[in-house]
Amino acid sequence: MGAVAASARLSWAAGVVAPRPGERVLEVGCGHGVLVAxxxxxxxxxVGVDRSPTMVTAAGRRNHAAVEAGRVRLQAAALHEADLGPHPFDVVVSFNVRALSDPAQAVTWDVVSRVLAPAGRVVVAFSVMAPGVEDDVVAAVARLAGDRxxxxxxxxxxxxxxxxSAAVELHHPADADRG
Structure with missing residues (x-):
């Protein structure tokens, strides 16, 4: 696959995630599929999941070759309704997905916890658009993920x-020092 035209924030997020060859990655809220690519x-x-069929269609166009090669799978569904298959994910990532910092959407963390490999990691990235936002999001993510x-x-x-941009990286306690 050739170079992907991407915003600075999504390129930065991909660098934070830095998936290793062989890893399985789940992007929650994949949008147009830029980070997926x-x-x-x-x-x-x-695997990219987004609630919007329009976004998933756009992601499919952007990632057509990778989808055809079996390296990318896309689904239009709410995360808790998605068919994520039987195999765990090494990395779960999101960018600007409020469900991962909203206590009313805690079911999202239930799914993340269920599909994450024992030595896996979660990266919740977001734009810092106002003072105090980073601290609030980090605290909410830490609390919701900590409950799991x-x-x-x-x-x-x-x-x-x-x-x-900021990103909270999470692990199971035994793996937290791997960062």
């Missing part, structure tokens, strides 16, 4: 345009 350049398999046995391993920050 960046991750598929390194990972063995990327995950701990914050790192908080990454990126000076991306048009807004700064």
């Amino acid at each position: 960046l991750l598929a350049e390194r990972a063995a398999e990327v 046995g995950l701990v914050v391993a790192a908080v990454h920050r990126g000076e991306t345009a048009p807004f700064a």
Whole structure:
């Protein structure tokens, strides 16, 4: 696959995730599939899920070759309704997906916890659009993930345009020092 035209924030997020060859990656809220494409350049398999059929159609066009090659699978569904298959994911990632910081959407974390491999990691990335947003999102993600046995391993920050970006990286406690 050739180079993917991507925003600074999604390129930054792909660098934070840095999937290793052979890893299975799940992107929650894949949108147009830009991050899916960046991750598929390194990972063995990327599954992208988005509630919007329009977004998944666009992601399918963008990732057509990878879909045909079996490296990318896309689904239009809410995460808790998606068919994610029987195999765990090494990485679960999202960018600007409120469901991962909203206590009213805790079912999203139930799914993440269920599909994450024992040594897997979760990267919840987001745009920092106002003062205090980073602290609030990090605290909410830490609390919701913590209720499912995950701990914050790192908080990454990126000076991306048009807004700064941040990402909370989480692991199971035994794996938190791998960061």
